[in-house]
Amino acid sequence: MDTKTQSAYQEELQRLERTSAEIDRQLQRLQATPVYYGPDLAEQALEVAREQGRQNLSKAVEEPYFGRLDFQETGAAAAAPLYIGKAGVEDERTGQLLVIDWRAPVASLFYSFTGGLDAASYDSPDGLIAGLVYLKRNLVVRKQILQRVVDTYNRDEDSLAVGDEFLLYRLGENKDNKLRDIVSTIQAEQDRIIRAAKNTALIIQGVAGSGKTTVALHRLAFLLYQYREQIRAERMVIFAPNSMFLDYISGVLPELGVGNIQQTTFSDWVLDMLDQEVKLADPALTLQTWFAVGSKRPVVNNHAPGRFKGSIAFKQYLEDCLHRFEESYVPASDFLPWEGAKLPIATIREWFFVENKHYPLVKRRERVIARIKRWMEMQLDKIWEQSRKKELKKKASQRLRTYLTGWPEHTAFSFYKMLFSDTGRPTSLPAELLGQIPEAIVTASAKLFKKKEVQLEDLAPLLYIHTRLNGIASDRMFDHVVIDEAQDFSPFQVAVLDKYTRNRSFTILGDLSQGIHAYQGIIDWKEFSGLFKEEETGYFELERSYRSTVEIIQFANSVLKRGIDDPLLAVPVFRSGNKVRVLQTDAKGRLPLLKMALASLQEGTSSSTIAVVARTEKQANELHDALSEAGISTNLITAKQRVYRGGISVLPVYLTKGLEFDAVLLMDVTAQHYEATLIDAKLLYVGCTRALHELWLIVPGALSPLVDTEDSEIVTTDHSA
Numbered sequence: 001m002d003t004k005t006q007s008a009y010q011e012e013l014q015r016l017e018r019t020s021a022e023i024d025r026q027l028q029r030l031q032a033t034p035v036y037y038g039p040d041l042a043e044q045a046l047e048v049a050r051e052q053g054r055q056n057l058s059k060a061v062e063e064p065y066f067g068r069l070d071f072q073e074t075g076a077a078a079a080a081p082l083y084i085g086k087a088g089v090e091d092e093r094t095g096q097l098l099v100i101d102w103r104a105p106v107a108s109l110f111y112s113f114t115g116g117l118d119a120a121s122y123d124s125p126d127g128l129i130a131g132l133v134y135l136k137r138n139l140v141v142r143k144q145i146l147q148r149v150v151d152t153y154n155r156d157e158d159s160l161a162v163g164d165e166f167l168l169y170r171l172g173e174n175k176d177n178k179l180r181d182i183v184s185t186i187q188a189e190q191d192r193i194i195r196a197a198k199n200t201a202l203i204i205q206g207v208a209g210s211g212k213t214t215v216a217l218h219r220l221a222f223l224l225y226q227y228r229e230q231i232r233a234e235r236m237v238i239f240a241p242n243s244m245f246l247d248y249i250s251g252v253l254p255e256l257g258v259g260n261i262q263q264t265t266f267s268d269w270v271l272d273m274l275d276q277e278v279k280l281a282d283p284a285l286t287l288q289t290w291f292a293v294g295s296k297r298p299v300v301n302n303h304a305p306g307r308f309k310g311s312i313a314f315k316q317y318l319e320d321c322l323h324r325f326e327e328s329y330v331p332a333s334d335f336l337p338w339e340g341a342k343l344p345i346a347t348i349r350e351w352f353f354v355e356n357k358h359y360p361l362v363k364r365r366e367r368v369i370a371r372i373k374r375w376m377e378m379q380l381d382k383i384w385e386q387s388r389k390k391e392l393k394k395k396a397s398q399r400l401r402t403y404l405t406g407w408p409e410h411t412a413f414s415f416y417k418m419l420f421s422d423t424g425r426p427t428s429l430p431a432e433l434l435g436q437i438p439e440a441i442v443t444a445s446a447k448l449f450k451k452k453e454v455q456l457e458d459l460a461p462l463l464y465i466h467t468r469l470n471g472i473a474s475d476r477m478f479d480h481v482v483i484d485e486a487q488d489f490s491p492f493q494v495a496v497l498d499k500y501t502r503n504r505s506f507t508i509l510g511d512l513s514q515g516i517h518a519y520q521g522i523i524d525w526k527e528f529s530g531l532f533k534e535e536e537t538g539y540f541e542l543e544r545s546y547r548s549t550v551e552i553i554q555f556a557n558s559v560l561k562r563g564i565d566d567p568l569l570a571v572p573v574f575r576s577g578n579k580v581r582v583l584q585t586d587a588k589g590r591l592p593l594l595k596m597a598l599a600s601l602q603e604g605t606s607s608s609t610i611a612v613v614a615r616t617e618k619q620a621n622e623l624h625d626a627l628s629e630a631g632i633s634t635n636l637i638t639a640k641q642r643v644y645r646g647g648i649s650v651l652p653v654y655l656t657k658g659l660e661f662d663a664v665l666l667m668d669v670t671a672q673h674y675e676a677t678l679i680d681a682k683l684l685y686v687g688c689t690r691a692l693h694e695l696w697l698i699v700p701g702a703l704s705p706l707v708d709t710e711d712s713e714i715v716t717t718d719h720s721a
């Protein structure tokens with residue numbers, strides 16, 4: 001350590017001692033305060049604040065901060081050091097801020113400042129604050145011990161750019177089985193997204209590994225802090241592609257001190273909204289169909305069930321059906337409860353179409369029926385003779401029951417099902433409307449619906465109908481919605497979510513280059529931006545990729561270039577590693593080579609999580625069995641998996657999306673398994689970009705035309721020898 005570093009270290013040690021002592025003191029005081037369980041509301045509110053304090057301080061006591069920024073506000077006499085941590089801490093005696101919450105306005109400088117001598121500024125509630133930055137320092141404190149002090153900018157020195165040394169150190173670390181927070185190394189382009197205004201539909205196109213998922217989670221924590229008076233954690237939600245992915249990301253929000261945010265999948269959420277009236281058909285079957293190898297795969301076009309039912313045209317079609325259904329809902333006849341009494345149809349229509357027109361259909365029906373009953377009571381009240389009154393009342397009830405058979409009661413599913421049935425289609429809907437659904441979709445859907453099962457693409461239509469029939473209870477509305485892997489969402493899914501979201505407050509993230517579910521997702525972000533007004537929409541691109549080494553990113557980019565015209569290519573952060581290894585063998589050598597590769601990866605220190613990535617689910621099953629027979633313990637990941645365990649995972653390539661591993665072994669990268677097609681290029685790209693440090697391809701046969709071996713290390717094993 002040179003003298004300068006030594007003195008910086010000493011200075012930080014003293015500061016840490018002081019801060020830790022104050023945090024300790026506050027924590028002990030709070031822990032000694034008895035917890036209030038009584039009925040007094042004011043006391044309860046104080047207790048909530050105390051509990052929050054206990055939780056924040058318990059975290060802060062171990063790692064109070066991770067960064068320091070010396071900033072001299074214009075007009076101030078000197079620069080003041082600002083220490084930035086996951087939670088703010090105030091010196092109770094002096095009122096001075098010892099640690100500033102990373103989400104506070106001034107902390108944004110720590111992330112947005114990119115070097116140079118010019119003045120820097122940040123947005124505060126009082127307007128723009130400008131000044132000079134003198135020092136940006138990264139600090140690693142673990143369990144109250146100061147481990148690292150790294151200056152990434154110092155105004156007094158030659159280098160005036162903010163260096164990446166600390167970022168590279170963090171990126172070089174091994175991963176366990178959970179995604180981590182990145183508060184200490186958030187990059188300027190990520191910070192802009194995290195701090196973007198709440199009432200905007202933000203759409204973010206980010207290359208693989210650019211931190212989309214991570215940024216979305218940090219944005220939730222930021223919104224909760226910044227808009228704490230307006231929004232509640234329980235009313236914020238993150239939609240992720242599957243339950244295992246939710247498990248994988250589940251650690252980040254608690255690490256950021258945020259609890260209670262809903263984390264779900266679109267299907268789980270809709271099935272819950274529909275009170276589980278229907279079941280989802282086994283998604284593994286859909287995946288097997290769409291990810292079959294080569295010519296066995298169906299063609300993706302706008303008549304693929306997912307694209308058709310996920311389109312805004314289909315939403316409009318359902319709207320037309322619902323509209324016509326409502327229009328013809330009230331039968332054309334007067335209601336005659338008994339001879340001589342008549343409720344004219346004109347009055348009933350008035351009640352239905354004018355007085356109650358703002359209510360959704362189910363509610364409207366209830367209200368108008370209650371009104372008819374009240375009218376009947378009033379008519380009966382005019383009759384004095386009790387026995388006659390009783391007789392008429394009975395007759396009127398019977399006639400009302402018969403009359404109301406013309407007022408069908410529907411659930412979302414019963415209505416939707418009707419549109420796909422040859423016999424039960426409502427006569428009130430003109431044939432030209434019903435004829436709009438392609439016959440193949442009608443037949444397949446009708447067959448499935450008989451078992452009360454639906455596909456993923458039926459869920460947005462079902463919820464749309466449910467909402468039109470029943471309206472939305474206010475406690476079901478969201479304050480903010482995050483959609484991760486949004487390229488796999490349909491416009492209809494986003495449109496229906498929009499109905500449940502206050503003020504267009506969305507964060508929609510994805511990567512079109514990873515759009516492997518094109519049979520149901522989007523091809524262009526315009527399909528979503530078209531749903532919102534221009535002034536309500538924000539669009540960002542993230543081009544830098546933080547996950548993988550330069551070698552892996554360049555290799556993955558070359559796959560994209562071979563399969564896609566004009567692809568969105570990732571720019572690597574300069575973290576160099578080993579070359580991508582292409583292990584060429586024959587069919588016989590496939591398994592022995594895999595075992596050897598696993599053994600050699602496990603010997604190294606850089607691979608605590610390894611993925612063996614098969615092309616299909618069947619191959620993943622077979623590999624898993626073969627490895628366990630050989631005494632190698634692995635975790636098989638299937639579409640139904642709920643928990644991500646780490647270690648060695650075996651999984652089909654399409655299930656790797658969103659995950660990351662220290663090392664990835666891509667199996668069967670042959671011309672047969674990965675053809676020179678758009679979808680195979682995307683699949684292979686997804687597989688490659690899961691690797692942090694090591695990417696190895698096992699090629700038992702002719703190499704896939706998507707692979708460019710120019711910069712790779714080619715190892716040929718002749719198994720017969």
Ligand SMILES: Nc1ncnc2c1ncn2[C@@H]1O[C@H](COP(=O)(O)OP(=O)(O)OP(=O)(O)O)[C@@H](O)[C@H]1O
Pocket residue numbers: 167170171180181182185186187190206207208209210211212213214215511514546547657658659660689
């Ligand atoms: N600013 C950063 N500092 C440190 N690590 C980062 C940063 N940004 C992203 N990372 C790391 O990069 C990896 C990729 O992040 P994440 O999974 O959020 O990316 P993504 O864009 O959602 O990826 P993909 O689309 O490929 O699934 C993670 O390990 C994350 O911790």
